[in-house]
Structure formats: C-alpha cells, structure tokens
Amino acid sequence: MLKLALTGNIASGKSTVTALLAAHGATIIDADLLAREAVLPGTVALATIVERFGPSVLQADGTLDRPALRQHVFRDPVARDALNAIVHPAVSRLRDARLADARQRGDAVVISDIPLLFEVGLEHAFDGVILVDALEPERLERLTHDRGLSRDEAQAMIDAQWPSAKKRTGATWIIDNDGPREQLPVRVAELWQTIQALPLRGASADTSL
Template sequence: MLQLALTGNIASGKSTVAALLAAHGATIIDADLLAREAVLPGTAALVAIGDRFGPSVLRGDGTLDRPALRHRVFRDAEARDALNAIVHPAVRRLRDAGLADARQRGDAVVISDIPLLFEVGLEHAFDGVILVDAPASERLERLIRDRGLSRDEAQAMIDAQWPSARKRSGATWIIDNDGPSAQLPARVAELWQTIQALPLRGSAADTSS
C-alpha cells in the first residue's frame, strides 16, 4: 500500500484535488471529517474542549459551536496550540484505524488529507507529500467570496497557517491552483499517472524496505 499525504493552506483548492484523486481511484482519509467525528457529543475530546474553553464554545444541544471556537483560537496562538493538543491525538487514532481498514481491503493508494501536515510535523510519516498551492491574495478572496467571512477573519485564518513558501520545499509534488479551474483536472491526472508508476510499499519492486 502506498501512503501519501495531501495538504494545502486554506482555500487553496485541496478539497477539489482530493475529490479528483478519489475519482481516479485513490482512497481518501479526510482529516477534517475525522476532526468532526473526534468531537461528537460524548467524546473525550469534546469534554476536554469544554473544560478548556468553557461553555461558550458549546451549543445548547451539546454539540461544538465551531464559529465560536474558531473566533477564540485563530487570533490566539496559545489557545490554538491547546486545541490542537486535544484534537490531534484523537484524529490520529481515527486515521490509524482508517489506514488499517484500507490495508485490510488491499487498497493500493491511500491519501491522507491533512491541512496542518507541516505544522504538526507529520510530513515524514508518508511515502510522499502532495501540496496544493495558490497565491495568498487569491485564497483571501475565495474565503471572503465563498465562506462569507470578513476580510479580517479571512486574513486571520490565513495567518494561522505556515506560509505556503515554507511548505513547498518539503513537498514531493506541487499542484499550483493559480489559474482557470479547468486546468486543475489535467494537472491532477498528470500527477495520478506519476503516482501509479511508484512502487507499492512492501512490494517486490520496492527495494527501500
């Protein structure tokens, strides 16, 4: 099984690339979906969030108030680190379970979609890293247009992540999403051909094991 990571800063187009890779046959393990599962009512992570940040980040029905929590952490590095320390271990356990299921099914290419891959130091845990990138100015406009955020809110979200220039040097492959959207499928298809030519981990052709 080939284990790859997919990452990209907010509004880079990473989710679109993940969907295109899935259409080509990759198994996608989405950290954002796992993060939502990790904080469902009754989970230890949600209890810990409530203890750390108080009842203002919880809704009346006991679910997480994501906008309220986002407001608390994106402008406060210490609060953001505290949240990551709660959520990331729970997400990692869920991802490990997903990888085990994929291995049992015999899936050939498994791609873990991890937005904060470099920030949490996971880039070396995979056979390769795919980075989706777009200019910060373009990502800012996408956040304002597509998510209805104020310019200040959108900029705070961008500033909470490493600049993409810092990530490009650590990526195995880079997909630049800086042009017409029609170009993206062709760029992903070209990458998929490259991935298909790679030896699977543990295969006879893999002499690095």
Template sequence: MGPMLKVGLTGGIGAGKSEVSRLLASHGAVIIDSDRIAREVVEPGTPGLAAVVAEFGPGVLAADGSLDRPRLGAVVFADKERLAALNAIVHPLVRQRSAELEAAASADAAAVVVHDVPLLVENGLMPLYDVVVVVDAPDATRLSRLTEVRGMTPEEARARMAAQAGREQRLAAADVVIDNDGSLADLERRVDEVWADLWRRARERSQG
C-alpha cells in the same frame, strides 16, 4: 498491513485543497481528513463527547445535545491547560480512527491513502508520509477566493494567510506540486496526472 502509499496533502487556505481531495477520492484514493475525524469522534452518543462533558461540564452542550463548539472554543482558547485537556481527549481518538481507516485501506493489494492535513508544513510532519503533495496558488488568487467565495474581508483573509506557512516554505516541502491558478478543468487534468503518478508508486510498492 499490505503495502500502502501514504500521501500527505496540504495547501494554504484558499489554494483549493478540498477540491483536490474530492478529485483524488473520485479516483479511488482513501481520504483521511483529520479535521473531519476530529468532529466525528465527539458527535452525540460517542465516548469522545461523554469524555468532553465529563471534563468540561454540561455547559459545553448545545440544546440538542451536540457539542457547542463556539462555547468550548471560548473556554480552551483562553487557557492553554484547558486546551491541553481537550487535546488529550480528542487526539488519541483521531489517531485511533485514522489507524483504523488506514488498516482497512491496506487490505488492498495497492492502496493510496491521502491524509488531508492543513498544517502539515507548519507542524513539520513531512517525514510521516511517503509523498507530500502541495496544492499551490498565488497569494493574490487565494486572497480573491477567500473574499469572493468565502465572504471574508480582505483583512481577515490576509490574517488567516499570514498565520500559516509562507508559500515558499510549503513549496520547499513538496514532493509533488498541484498548481491551482487556472480553471477547474485545468485542475482536473493536473490531478489526473498526479493520480497516475501516485498509483504507479503504490503498485511499485506492492510489487516490491
């Protein structure tokens, strides 16, 4: 394993974390998106999907042979033991795939690996990363994005926001804050600055 800067990227719903992730990837960061990997490890034809069907039965499959997520969700969210059984299948596969992606990245002399982790602060995962980057926007801005862009009702949006860590709690956990209350051009400029900082840290690591 070569020296590698491990970055944890997080932000409240509606803050714009996905956009920041995309911009960092365009600069050359290796993005490890645990939510996306969790979907990939149970795609049709994978051992992960076979294990889920063995545990939950063929009733959790859609007509095309893919996982029927709403149906599986209805089973596991009503029963903690069933949820634990699902996590016991999926989590090790996600960890294994994440480790493979990290190992591939660490072959570079200096690599910046960004873990996209929605609940980083809520789950107390800060110590796992060299740098924690928080994408931040005021609650009012996030609320308007969720209602206007994602089509949520104000009640749904507030409930989703309330289920996550508060803004102060997230900011307190940040090593680097990316303010996303302005235009896309403002965000791109700020991400350029943050990338330069992350790249410098990664190079110092590789030379150290």
C-alpha cells in the same frame, strides 16, 4: 499500499483536488471528517475542549459550536496550540484505524488529507506529500467572496498556517491551483499517472505540476 499525505493552506483548492483523486481511484482519509468524529458528544476530546474553553463553545444540542471555538483560537496562538493538543491525538488514532482498514482491504493508494500536516510535523509519516497551492491574494478573495468571511477574519485564518513557500520545500509534488479552472483536472490527472507509475517509497525530489 502507498500511503500519501495531501495538504494545502486554507482556500487553496485542496478539497477539489481530493475529490478528483478519489474519482481516479484513490482511497481518501479526510482529516476534517475525522476531526468532527473526534469531538462528537460523549467523547473525551469534546469534554476537554469544554473544560478548556468554557460552555460557550457548545451549541444547544451539545455539539461543538465551531464558529464560536474559532473565535477563541485563530488570533491566539496559545489557545490554538491547546486545541491542537486536544484534538490531534484523537484524530491520529482515528486515522490509524482507517489506514489499518485500508491495508486490510488491499487498497493500493491511500491519501490522507491533512490541512496542518507540516504544522504538526506529520510529513515524514508518509511515502510522499502532495501540496495544493495558490497565491495568498487569490485565497483571500476566495475566503471573503465565496465563504462570506470578513477580510480580517480571512486574513487571521491565513496567518494561522505556515506560509506556502515554507511548505513547498517539503512537498514531494506541488499542484498549483491557479489559472483557468479547467487546468486543475489536467494537473491532477498528470499527478495520478505519476503516482501510478512510481512506488515513491521515501522519495524526496520535488516536482511542480
């Protein structure tokens, strides 16, 4: 089984690339879905979050109020680190279980979608790293225009992650999500052909697509 990671800063187009790779036949393990599962009502992680940030981060039905929690962490690095220390171990356990299931099924290519891959130091746990990138002004426009965020909130979300330039140096492959939209499926198809042709066990050479 080839175990890859896919990452990209917010609004880079990572979810679109993930969907395209799934269509090509990759098994996808989505960190966002795992993060939601990790904080379902009744979990230790959710109870710890409420203890740390207070009951205001819960909705009336007892589920996590993500926008409320976001207000606590995006402008406060200490609070963000505290949240990550709660959630990431729970997500890692769920990811390990999904990887074990994929290995047992005999899945050939398993891609873990991890937005904060480099921030939490997980890049060396995989056979290769795919980075989806886009220029910061374009990502800012996507957050404000497509997602309806204020410019200040969008910029705070961008600033909470490592700059793309730093991540590019650690990626095995880079997909630049710029230019006409029809270019992205072509670049993903080229990447898939590369993945199919090379085992990439411990490779470190960077290639932009």
